Amino acid sequence: MKAIEINQHFLSKASWVDPAKTVDRVIIGDPQKEVRRVLVTWIASFRAVRAAVERGVDMLMTHEPTFWVHANELEKMEKSEIASDKRGFIERSGLVVLRNHDAWDRWPEIGIPWAWAQFLGLGNKPVATGANGYQHRYDIEPLRLDEFAARVATRTATIGECAVQVVGDGKRPVSHIGVGTGCGCDIRTFQEMGCDLSVVCDDGSCYWAGIQRAEDDGHPVIRVNHGTSEEPGMVTLARYINEDLPGVKAEHLPHGSTFRLVGEVRRPHD
Numbered sequence: 001m002k003a004i005e006i007n008q009h010f011l012s013k014a015s016w017v018d019p020a021k022t023v024d025r026v027i028i029g030d031p032q033k034e035v036r037r038v039l040v041t042w043i044a045s046f047r048a049v050r051a052a053v054e055r056g057v058d059m060l061m062t063h064e065p066t067f068w069v070h071a072n073e074l075e076k077m078e079k080s081e082i083a084s085d086k087r088g089f090i091e092r093s094g095l096v097v098l099r100n101h102d103a104w105d106r107w108p109e110i111g112i113p114w115a116w117a118q119f120l121g122l123g124n125k126p127v128a129t130g131a132n133g134y135q136h137r138y139d140i141e142p143l144r145l146d147e148f149a150a151r152v153a154t155r156t157a158t159i160g161e162c163a164v165q166v167v168g169d170g171k172r173p174v175s176h177i178g179v180g181t182g183c184g185c186d187i188r189t190f191q192e193m194g195c196d197l198s199v200v201c202d203d204g205s206c207y208w209a210g211i212q213r214a215e216d217d218g219h220p221v222i223r224v225n226h227g228t229s230e231e232p233g234m235v236t237l238a239r240y241i242n243e244d245l246p247g248v249k250a251e252h253l254p255h256g257s258t259f260r261l262v263g264e265v266r267r268p269h270d
Contacts, residue, residue: 003059007026130192164223176197191219
């Protein structure tokens, strides 16, 4: 398949995406290039770009931006040495970078929020979905907040985030779990959906605003890194390509948590 045909495949099945406004497009490279091997990763970091070139793949499929702005990346690309170096490296290599964001964010059952919930052991059949289509609620047998958070941390540790941030009374029982990724993490929306716990990411929440309001309202919050929450969706994306795009083979390049934790973890007043 040509690069542009792969892009069109996803957009043709994503009725929720406006083709005229979507960020899902060939960001850089030849749209007519024949693609047989694809490297799938959460964000087109310079590390990921170099890995794609070293592996000799035809395309890097990324969920998040290459040049650090959400839309119109080349037009808005900053005038800096790192931006110029990165763009030049990609252009010289002949690599195609294709963004698959808007389509995969709401791809039913295996897209980003569904894959994250399934990774957390909640299944992929939410009992409620927010109006934006990105925020879901899952119901479980009641658990103490800290017990549920520990289960989340056990799973996130496998992809690089060995501890999660928790706001709220650790002994409080929770059973209606709000799950969101990216900017789809509005805590008030989760509360309106009947959730008694919000699982959010760091790029979709702010401590002095949403999270502080939630704490004042007695609503618990668990927060993880953006990359952590969307890594399971990259696994399902690579699998989808291998199963549904004939002649195209996908590899998954793990990203996981963007940061490492350094230092001894202590509770307040220990």
